[in-house]
Amino acid sequence: MHKPELLIPAGNLEKLRTALLYGADAVYVGVEGLSLRASSSEMSMADLAAGVNEAHIKGVKVYAAANTFARNTDLEQAKKIIPELTAIGVDALIISEPGMLRLIRNSAPQLPVHLSTQANTTNIEAVRFWRDQGVRRIIMARELNLKEVGEIAVAVPEMELEIFIHGAMCMAYSGRCYLSAFRNRRSANEGDCSQPCRWEYLLHESTRPNDPLILQEDERYSYLLSSKDLCLIEYLSEVLASGVTSLKIEGRMKSAYYVAVVTRTYRQALDALMQQKEKYKCRQEWIEELTKISNRGYTTGFAFTEEKINETNPEIKYVQTHEPVGVVLQYDSVRKMMLIGVRNHIAAGDEVELLLPDDTIKIDTRTIVDANGKPLKEANNDNQIYLPLTREAPIGALLRQKVK
Template sequence: MTTAASPRYTGKRHRLAKPELLAPAGNLEKLKFAVHYGADAVYIGGQKYGLRSGAGNFTFEEMKEGVEFAARYGAKVFVATNIYAHNEDIAGLEDYLRHLQEAGIAAIIAADPVIIETAQRVAPKLEVHLSTQQSTLNWQAVKFWKDEGLPRVVLAREVSLEEIAQIKANVDIEIEAFIHGAMCSSFSGRCVLSNHFTDRDSNRGGCSQSCRWKYDIFEEDKPMFGTEEDKFTMGSKDLCMLADIPDLIEAGIDSFKIEGRMKSVHYVATVVNAYRQAIDSYMADPEHYELKQEWLDDINKAANRPLNSGFFYDTPGPEDHIYEPEEKPAPYDFAGVVLSYDASTGLAVVQQRNHFKPGQEVEFFGPKGTFFKQIVGPITDEKGILLEAARHPLQTIVFKTDYAVQPMDMMRKRVRL
């Protein structure tokens, strides 16, 4: 049982205000799934000025479509403009920010003062949220940015819950904090390993994740380790605060941010769905809130790395890093997404996302309560031709489901280890 008086956090408790659930969206499809599965807001990247140049990213037309879709659910869209700009990056900045405002974007996430000042000057309808790249750790720094006209600060990942509560006690401003996803081995993303090793600038969107590579130790050009298994990484375990939702809410965090614009549609939908249920359950009845095992199970079905609680309760130690070859905690693959369902026949039309075939056990889940397992029976293509397996990406497959499903429900399968 997890209650409002969770013993892990003993600091000052604040108002019970329902936090925003903020999800990543690397492309338009991910945006739609994030919102459909319960995100109150999503953050995306445009074609310039963002730190995920490898994500699908959005054109202005896609932004407009995303904003319109989100608005139907009462959700907002933010755009990451969080690079540290060099001289050559400044050309075109004013026009870019004006286009974001015209597209209906609610806010930008920025770190560079020139981007912040320019947005305030040329696109005043855009809120400016301070990026975690500014490594903001204390309430005086937060107050500085409030005095500069910013309504929200995204804190550094290295801030504890005790420090967050102190910030909220001293500054009346929205606080956003990462509560799930990858952690950077450097200080809130301020890394230059990628620059030196690959000539890809981490702070202009080109990080090659050098901390995840395998390393060896040498002494006078002689390797100290002899086998591939002995090599180590510098990577951190991923952050997961699902078990600590009461503490996060009562510390006064206004926006719960999930990392992962490069992650899959399945990852985004699964993680958002789990946090949405936990937040809503706690807010409905804090005194009798109970952390459900199925929420944790779902997170583990989408996890890419082992999980921990980051800096929220203490400083991470060796046990919070991945030095040895990591065990994959997610033995599930995203197998398909429901396109439609005919209640009179029990037939579901599913778009294939990974190979599956009759006789396999699959699991359906969705944001409106869909959750069941079944063995796949006979499958056909959309013309009714019987198939031995669903082999082709995005192939339309038709088969009976044991229970009713809805469009945008997902189907996954257990991976044979």
């Protein structure tokens, strides 16, 4: 059984470090100026250089997304940035269209190129076409099932294949959609979708704006535009049997807490699968762990079906059983205390868990003290507090508690 790559989204330097801590084999990032948007899911060149350096020290690869559908006016910017990315040492560029590919081939011929899922590659001949153009890896269209992916892996074994195994699903065909551009001028085709297909919609008759009509799809209500999230944790044996090289998690705009939990959970499951092989079984605790992060209910998407409309979620809203409440900033091994940067809110006596890469441990919060040793009843976002812990906690490890 080949060891697949676990590929994690890293929307900023903090999330990249979180992915490294919890067991990513590779991360993918958006780069300021290449997705041609200054958004919260892009890194500055300085942050990217620091991130690549830290990742490479740990043997982790970094792929930079340049998967916008570039217009003429974008080409000069791309020509400027490609050599900078080469100098920083990114391990590959992710592109969506032949113009960007040609630029990279001309100015950085050694730089590996991965073809984005937005190029909608769905068959063996398309994969051979891109191989002949010098593409190293194809991120397969989400609409393919595992049988089709397996056929491509057999027919074009020299091509690396990557598939999504977890995260948000499009209601359109792999992001070919104008809804986000129309609603808030963030184009999915420029890598900047704000996922408005997941918002709640009502139908109004024009003279009665406060009297929405009910579009009822079943006994509850309509949820035509509300896909569940993809989750293949229970089917990793089948995923690996298809011959894919890389297993990708969706979510560059998701939180560091999401990154921590999905990375740790899939890392544990993949390591167990590699060790136990035929005896491997997905553990219930891994499935439960993935309900503790933001999700809209889970589906296996297109993995086992020839043709299917994305499964929708009758609840419409996101659910998540736990929320992050802090991050470890420092560990004092003499006093056996962790310095915590509080996220959201912690009160004395709260049931808080620390997420270590290989374990989850309960934290004693009966005594919370500030940096000067003064006892506190509670602490809020950005406060720094000390909490006791007898074993060392790595910097960047996250604390969480049940949503109250």
